[in-house]
Amino acid sequence: MADENQSKHGEDVSRRKFLKNSGIAVGGLAVGGVIGSMIPWDVGDKEEQKATKNVKNKSYNQALMYLSQAEFKTTEAATERIFPKDEHGPGAGDLGVAYYIDHQLAGSYGFNARDYMEPPFFHGEKVQGYQGRLKRREIFRVGLREMQNYSHQKHKKGFTEITEDQQDNILKDFQEDKVKLSTISPSGFFNLLRSMTLEGLYSDPLYGGNIDMEGWRMRNYPGDQMGYTDIIEGDFKKMEPSSLRDHM
């Protein structure tokens, strides 16, 4: 497995070098469809990959159902900027948010299974809500690709290779619709990324994020308690959280 990764990685570097050397870069020209094949994903080196993995406890939940390795790494980097590790506690990376997102996109939420997806499709007012044809998993994949393209266009490097400030600026441009795209709504993608990040931070650990309930602990949220009859009339109380696993 390691050998295979390395050989792919090797290919990637030379391919990237080729693109750089030959001066092929995607400009701001908006064309129909996502430009994908020319822009490489950054897979990163072996050491870097190891560092981003949560190696404390081997969790069999931490593998991918939908995203590619490269898409996963971009997701991990972007969600970490939305909720970074700092002196207050872990960030999205340590809490497994990217795994959470991958797993959700693979399931009914990614397929918009319980949304009305019937045609015809028309552009509407913002207050009428999402009216697109694409499912969330498609929006997410296209969004990651567009973010990668935009990073190459601005910095000649992929999203995981630029500085944190540069990453923040790219996310901000998506949030504020400053990126001109013909495929998806940049802010729509950003909002999906942000809301799924919050879900991954704070949903029950059964979904793959909020690892060891550290997301809850950080904000003094006690998770799933049977009740609060004893404390409801009292002053603020810090409690050790408990999860649905404790109900099994």
Place this chain on the structure above:
Amino acid sequence: MAKKLPKTDVVIVGVGWGGGIIASELTKKGLNVVGLEKGEERHTEDYYMVHDELRYAIRYELMQDLSKDTLTFRRNEKIRALPMRQYGSFLLGEGLGGAGVHWNGMTFRFLPYDFEIRSRTIEKYGKNKVPADMTIQDWGITYDELEPYYDQFEKMAGISGEENPLGGKRSDKYPTGPMKQSPQLKMFKKATENLKYHPYMIPSANLSENYTNPDGIARAACQYCAFCERFGCEYGAKADPVVTVIPVANKTGKFDLRTHSWVRRVLHKDGKATGVLYTDLTTGEEIEQPADVVVLTSYVFNNVKTLLNSKIGRPYDPATGTGVIGKNYAYQVVKGAASGYFKDKQFNNFAGAGALGMVIDDFNGDNFDHTDLDFIHGGYLSLTQTGKRPIANNPIPKGSPTWGKEFKEKSLNYINRTLSIGVQGASMPYKHHYLDLDPVYKDTFGDPLVRMTFDFEDQDRSLAKFTAQKCSEILKEMGADKIDAMEELGPYDITVYQSTHNTGGVIMGADPETSAVNNYSQMWDMDNLFVVGATAFPHNGGYNPTGTVGALAYRAAEGIMKYHKNGGMLA
């Protein structure tokens, strides 16, 4: 060709609060009732894993599957209506108990003013106080006439509360005492008393103590677990049809409940309903259920949809203001609220109950003078403690970044240091706010979706500004260091959750020309068809609607018994 079943006395369409109450009252008196419910059966045992914000609150586990049926929305007739493809502004319940399962349990009575809103407003402020296109009308029933039915609903559900000092006259006190008071509720009480207002505990369907109701149904006290709205109650402490009226109906042996049954038409001949046509969702089979009396008891949109698709009643025409089905759709104005940030205090915001809170009615109905105000009615102001779950609640002061390092720091800091005062603003009907059938979009069976035409009006904007200022004043008195008031209402936005308090469309009244049902919820145009629910509200008051829905359902049940005996129009 549909399979035709033997005739029953009464068939009800949708088994939530309305259907459950009708079923229990009629079967107790010996009638045979068939209950058709589109969704699945539910039990308290299903909620063992219910403390799951993602599954229930964010992914809407208990709600109607929008891939099969939704509605379309436009702000006005110039705009193309488009489907509500995902949930936002309100949530449609599905399954046994309906929206009565996922509610919070706040159980108010409307004010005497509400039932006579048009005549009282004109009497006090003159004709010009009511804008030309505002279609408020009296309900065809007074508060005093409806009072015994409120009492009946409250005793069945075991409502916990204390008397509203500014409310209508009560024949009896609440069956159980008010819920526990947390420190923030005490702060609200003190602050509003300092401001010379009249605070009282929210009447709650989350039981404050163990209770046995007049039907002999015993339920346990609420544990303040903070998972009410959008969740089912694993303790049965929150009154819902599944733990109150449905078991009573079942016990009689006269209630035939059929889940997975999607009613598509009310069948009728020569001005009388003959039964309903439904699809068994497990087999796809079309079934005809004949009945002497048909009762529509689903949520607002489905009641209207079923009538219009069955071609019953006169569809409302906004151009002329004539017709009644779809008329006077109204909502709730909840945005004129305020949040306060407390530097040096922390609260147990994670704990609570759906109906735990304290409220004032000093700015509700006509409890205050409107002479110099450019709106009528008002709403209650409240501090509630329903449980701030972590995905949905990340309060930060206005203008703060919504992601990144600063967002993290602020949201972690403020989560237990923020208190909000909310408002339940009344919603007035307008000539151009209505429900009809969409010409383009269809449900899973090819039936047209309901189309909603609705927006906020100047009345709503003025009301929101007014209530937001009052909310801010209370927070200031409570000692908040920083206050954000939400004064600007903006256009109605179907993507942002506001309230599942949709009303109107099959409104009640004293005049068949301007209303669809009489005060027994009996259709003027078809005397053996009753339409029960918030569809009957000619406008929406400044309260949560379930108490009034329950009272009207008890009155409808009485009317159906009368009709079964003697026939004819009841009012």
